[in-house]
Amino acid sequence: xxxxxxxFEAMQDPSLRGAQLQRFAELEATLAEFVTxxxxxxxxxxxxxxxxxxxxxxxxxxxxxxxxxxxxxxxxDAFVATNYEFRSTLGEYNSKEWQFAMARAKSIWxxxxxxxxxxxxxxxxxxxxxxxxxxYFLYRS
Amino acid sequence: xxxxxFTAPSERDIFYFRTRCRNRFYQAVVAYFAxxxxxxxxxxxxxxxxxxxxxxxxxxxxxxxxxxxxDTISDLLLAMNAELDEPHVISFDEERSDARSATNAxxxxxxxxxxxxxxxxxxxxxRTGT
Numbered sequence: 162x163x164x165x166x167x168x169f170e171a172m173q174d175p176s177l178r179g180a181q182l183q184r185f186a187e188l189e190a191t192l193a194e195f196v197t198x199x200x201x202x203x204x205x206x207x208x209x210x211x212x213x214x215x216x217x218x219x220x221x222x223x224x225x226x227x228x229x230x231x232x233x234x235x236x237x238d239a240f241v242a243t244n245y246e247f248r249s250t251l252g253e254y255n256s257k258e259w260q261f262a263m264a265r266a267k268s269i270w271x272x273x274x275x276x277x278x279x280x281x282x283x284x285x286x287x288x289x290x291x292x293x294x295x296x297y298f299l300y301r302s
Numbered sequence: 303x304x305x306x307x308f309t310a311p312s313e314r315d316i317f318y319f320r321t322r323c324r325n326r327f328y329q330a331v332v333a334y335f336a337x338x339x340x341x342x343x344x345x346x347x348x349x350x351x352x353x354x355x356x357x358x359x360x361x362x363x364x365x366x367x368x369x370x371x372x373d374t375i376s377d378l379l380l381a382m383n384a385e386l387d388e389p390h391v392i393s394f395d396e397e398r399s400d401a402r403s404a405t406n407a408x409x410x411x412x413x414x415x416x417x418x419x420x421x422x423x424x425x426x427x428x429r430t431g432t
Contacts, residue, residue: 162425169427186317193425194325200333204365223368273428274413297339300346300361
C-alpha cells in the first residue's frame, strides 16, 4: 500500500487532537489492513464507475464520519492511495464533488507515474491476494 | 525495580491498535464464513436460523466489525461449528511477514517521477521526485 504524501501527512498531522486524532488513527489501521491481513473482505475496496478509469475506493465506514480513500492498483497487491474525502462532503454518487475527487485521483496518478498506466481489472480477486469472494455476502431483504 | 523496557502507548497508537485488533478478528471470521459457504454451501440465512437472529443482523455483522463484541465472534464461530484456536500474541520485537508486502518494486523503478519510501513498516509514502 502506497500513500500519496498529502494523504499520509493528513493522517500523521501532529496537530490532530481528540476525535480527529482517533478517526485518522482508525483510518490508518484500515489502510494498513491491506498490508497485513491474509484475507480481505469484499466490503474493503470497490471499483468506481466509469470502470475504465480504474479508480477504486477504500471505505472506512465506521465510526462516523465515514472516509473514502481513492486510488489505483499499480500492480497486483500494490495499491496506490492518492486522495481522500469525508463521505459527507461527496454528496450523492456522481455529484460534482465525486467527479472532482475522481479527477483529483487521476491527476495525482499522472503526476506520479505518467506515462505508466494502472492495472485495469474489475475483479478484486485478480488484484488482491486473499480477496474474499463477494458472492457469499450478497443479501436481499 | 521497575522494568523500563515498556513505554506508555500514545493516544494515536491506542486508537490505531484497537481498530487493527478488531479488524483482525473480523477478517478471520469472515474468511472462515466464506470458506464454509464455498465448501459446504453455508448461507447467511442459514447462519441467521442457527443463531435465532434476523438475517439482516447477520448481514450487518458480516459487513463490518463496528458493533462486534467478543460474544459476536464466539456466536458466529460456534454456529459454524468452530472456535478460535489459542490466540497467538506477538511482540513488536518479533519479525513478521506482511501478507501483501512483496509489492512490485519494478513498477516504481520504471517511474521517473515517484519515489516510495518505507514508513514505520506499516504503509509506504509516495513523494513526487525531485
